[in-house]
Amino acid sequence: MPWSISTMDHQRRVYSNILELAANVDNPTPLVRLNRVVNFKHAVVYGKLEWFNPFGAVKDRVAANLVQDAEARGQLGPDTRLVEPTSGNTGMALAMIANAKGYRFTATVSNKVPQEKRDSLRLFGTQLFELEDDLCPAPGAPEGAIAKAAELGNEQGSFHLNQYKNPANPEAHFRTTGPEIWRQTGGAVTHFFASLGTCGTVTGTGRFLKQQNSKVKVYGVHPAAGHDIPGVRALKQLEQTAIFAPAEYDGLVEVSNGDAYEMCRRLNQEESIIAGPSSGMGLSGALRTIPDEPGVVAVVIFCDDAFKYASSIRKHLPSLFPGKPQQTSLAGPLASILDLARKSSDVLDAKSAHTFLETTRNSSLVDVRSLEEYEKQHPQGALNIPLADLAKGEPALLSADKDTPILTVCKVGERSLHGMLLLKAQGYRNVKSVAGGLDSWLAAGLPTSRT
Ligand SMILES: Cc1ncc(COP(=O)(O)O)c(C=O)c1O
Structure with a gap:
């Protein structure tokens, strides 16, 4: 058998x-x-x-x-x-x-x-x-x-x-x-x-x-x-x-x-x-x-x-x-810088970010995503300066006045943190970032545009 x-x-x-x-x-x-x-x-x-x-x-x-x-x-x-x-x-x-x-x-x-x-x-x-x-x-x-x-x-x-x-x-x-x-x-x-x-x-x-x-x-x-x-x-x-x-x-x-x-x-x-x-x-x-x-x-x-x-x-x-050490020796400290930035008072929820824009004179809202993403949908009034361009320094679309109020935004609030830190590193003193990005902006019922 x-x-x-x-x-x-x-x-x-x-x-x-x-x-x-x-x-x-x-x-x-x-x-x-x-x-x-x-x-x-x-x-x-x-x-x-x-x-x-x-x-x-x-x-x-x-x-x-x-x-x-x-x-x-x-x-x-x-x-x-x-x-x-x-x-x-x-x-x-x-x-x-x-x-x-x-x-x-x-x-x-x-x-x-x-x-x-x-x-x-x-x-x-x-x-x-x-x-x-x-x-x-x-x-x-x-x-x-x-x-x-x-x-x-x-x-x-x-x-x-x-x-x-x-x-x-x-x-x-x-x-x-x-x-x-x-x-x-x-x-x-x-x-x-x-x-x-x-x-x-x-x-x-x-x-x-x-x-x-x-x-x-x-x-x-x-x-x-x-x-x-x-x-x-x-x-x-x-x-x-x-x-x-x-x-x-x-x-x-x-x-x-x-x-x-x-x-x-x-x-x-x-x-x-x-x-x-x-x-x-x-x-x-x-x-x-x-x-x-x-x-x-x-x-x-x-x-x-x-x-x-x-x-x-x-x-x-x-x-x-x-x-x-991690793959690059700076990975740990850089992650800590981002963590600290994420928890700082410079990160605003969508509603507070909108109020910041409405109540500060000459403020700029900067969408740091790619042009393709920006064109699909972005917070109303946002300029588009992709992260790679911000990283080159002295963004031409922004005022040279380093006290200009600037708010960075992306899709979920990560790239905008990088954008905020890049601008601060270039001497801009009043930069904030939108927590949760466009997703939170939409969830809060705030206006958007397409181009
Ligand atoms: C590692 C791990 N922990 C916890 C959970 C949560 O389980 P649940 O989706 O049933 O709430 C998940 C779900 O994918 C998981 O992958």
């Missing part, structure tokens, strides 16, 4: 197809108790290790359900091109599911997503559009990753899965993550924490756990504005995500870059758990919130491992790399 083995044997971990590894209540990702980074006398805390999913992250669950749901609704043909904006993990899982099922896959990503993730997407066979956007694609950004995916998804033979709005996203967690945690803790879980991106994890898992026991406390952990933690969103961006349901959570916890990366380091070095930065963020927020009381059993989602974030870790934990 030929050798045969029953398929989908979770006990022996033998499978006939990689997709059978998908996590569910019969094949859960591990829950591991944390022993050294937790100082509680009574409360116990578990991390749920989501890199045990077949493609390496919590988003495997969502990708599988988005595709299954679209198939069940008859929305996909045999050669459909799936399209999705991604901060990396959803795209990586979709790429592999598309390969396994015979679909094509196109991802739109921000050019600030770690290089390691963009490289992996290409390795997995993804057609990749890299766009200027926030670290996590910003809903509402007219030329960002989400808008581009919507545009591509409308093309013949394409389908935009839309994890930011699609109920199949939280449903994946309602069907798998929640039941796994309930069963793994024997119904003893009292507190649940997830870091917030699309909010599928916190909303879907939280709904399931509260349905089993309405006393379970559910918390979302988010980074501070201007953060550098891939995959997650600060509060202002969360409000634009349809699956963010704060009324259903017991609280939101904010964590700084520093605390997130330090907890990531401690998880790796003290617990021997290979968690990445957003796991460090989730745990840091959880440890501040969990009451140290008898009977408390907390579960924190550890979304993915550290390996995709080598460049971010190098940047945020420089003491780990003594004597190994």
